[in-house]
Amino acid sequence: MCILTDLCHHYANLYPKKFVDIAHPLSVLTVLVGTAFFFKLQMFVITPFVFNDLLCKVLWIVGAFIVYNILGNQLACYCLDTSVDSLPQDRRTPSAEEEHLWHYCEICQRLMPPRSWHCNLCKCCILKRDHHCVFTATCIGHNNHRYFFWFTFYLTLGTGLSILTTIIYIVKKGYLFDPFPLYRIIFNVEHSKTSDGYSFCEYLIFLLNICACVLPAIMLAFQKRIVYFNTTYYKMCTRTYDLGFTKNCKFIMGERGLWTFISPTLKSPLPHDGTHWETNSSPPSVPVNVK
Ligand SMILES: [Zn+2]
Numbered sequence: 267m268c269i270l271t272d273l274c275h276h277y278a279n280l281y282p283k284k285f286v287d288i289a290h291p292l293s294v295l296t297v298l299v300g301t302a303f304f305f306k307l308q309m310f311v312i313t314p315f316v317f318n319d320l321l322c323k324v325l326w327i328v329g330a331f332i333v334y335n336i337l338g339n340q341l342a343c344y345c346l347d348t349s350v351d352s353l354p355q356d357r358r359t360p361s362a363e364e365e366h367l368w369h370y371c372e373i374c375q376r377l378m379p380p381r382s383w384h385c386n387l388c389k390c391c392i393l394k395r396d397h398h399c400v401f402t403a404t405c406i407g408h409n410n411h412r413y414f415f416w417f418t419f420y421l422t423l424g425t426g427l428s429i430l431t432t433i434i435y436i437v438k439k440g441y442l443f444d445p446f447p448l449y450r451i452i453f454n455v456e457h458s459k460t461s462d463g464y465s466f467c468e469y470l471i472f473l474l475n476i477c478a479c480v481l482p483a484i485m486l487a488f489q490k491r492i493v494y495f496n497t498t499y500y501k502m503c504t505r506t507y508d509l510g511f512t513k514n515c516k517f518i519m520g521e522r523g524l525w526t527f528i529s530p531t532l533k534s535p536l537p538h539d540g541t542h543w544e545t546n547s548s549p550p551s552v553p554v555n556v557k
């Protein structure tokens with residue numbers, strides 16, 4: 267996995283435009299198709315067999331809620347501009363008191379706020395840059411971090427529940443020790459018709475299901491730590507901006523904190539515009555409000 271990530275980084279640095287042109291549509295499409303595939307599999311095949319009518323209806327609502335949050339938060343990540351250029355004109359340059367905290371970007375050739383740094387793929391500096399995400403086709407930073415957190419949360423929850431209900435299905439069907447259960451689930455093939463020829467498709471689906479859960483789960487584990495300590499993906503060990511969980515959470519989730527799990531449309535203004543970062547060694551000061 268690390269080798270694959272390093273290879274992607276290496277290619278992205280060498281050929282940023284080609285990387286964006288290929289990786290963005292492919293990754294976004296993977297999320298869309300994967301979400302539709304597992305939702306359909308669960309709602310039309312697995313749950314009607316495993317649960318009674320009432321529970322199926324409840325799971326339809328739960329499933330729709332999860333899908334809505336996956337796609338809604340993915341879209342919000344993409345649509346929200348989190349670059350330094352998203353700031354109002356008068357905030358793109360530091361005030362006299364802030365100037366010593368800002369740093370110079372050699373590529374943009376101007377001063378940038380603390381915690382913002384340049385993205386070669388987006389070709390601009392990003393406010394409190396976390397990382398560039400191909401699955402949302404954009405950089406994750408100050409303005410869209412909340413949506414990315416819930417995007418990974420609901421991807422993990424949805425695929426995790428999908429694995430759980432599939433295991434119950436397998437047990438109920440008596441496929442527990444059967445090497446080809448998922449193939450039969452999806453293509454409705456009788457036990458006697460199975461042969462070694464089906465195994466590739468079956469194991470591919472198994473692998474997809476597991477990957478679809480494990481990959482966002484790993485990212486969610488990182489993001490939980492990032493929210494908890496108010497840090498970023500590439501500076502995970504830094505505790506400079508850790509002001510306690512309640513404050514840290516609001517810097518990413520906004521005023522409503524973890525209640526933002528309800529919907530990407532829930533308004534939750536951030537406490538500042540992403541240019542002013544209080545450290546745990548600096549005296550408290552008045553933040554600049556978001557306009
Ligand atoms: Zn820059």
Ligand SMILES: [Zn+2]
Nearest residue numbers: 385388398405
């Ligand atoms: Zn970027």
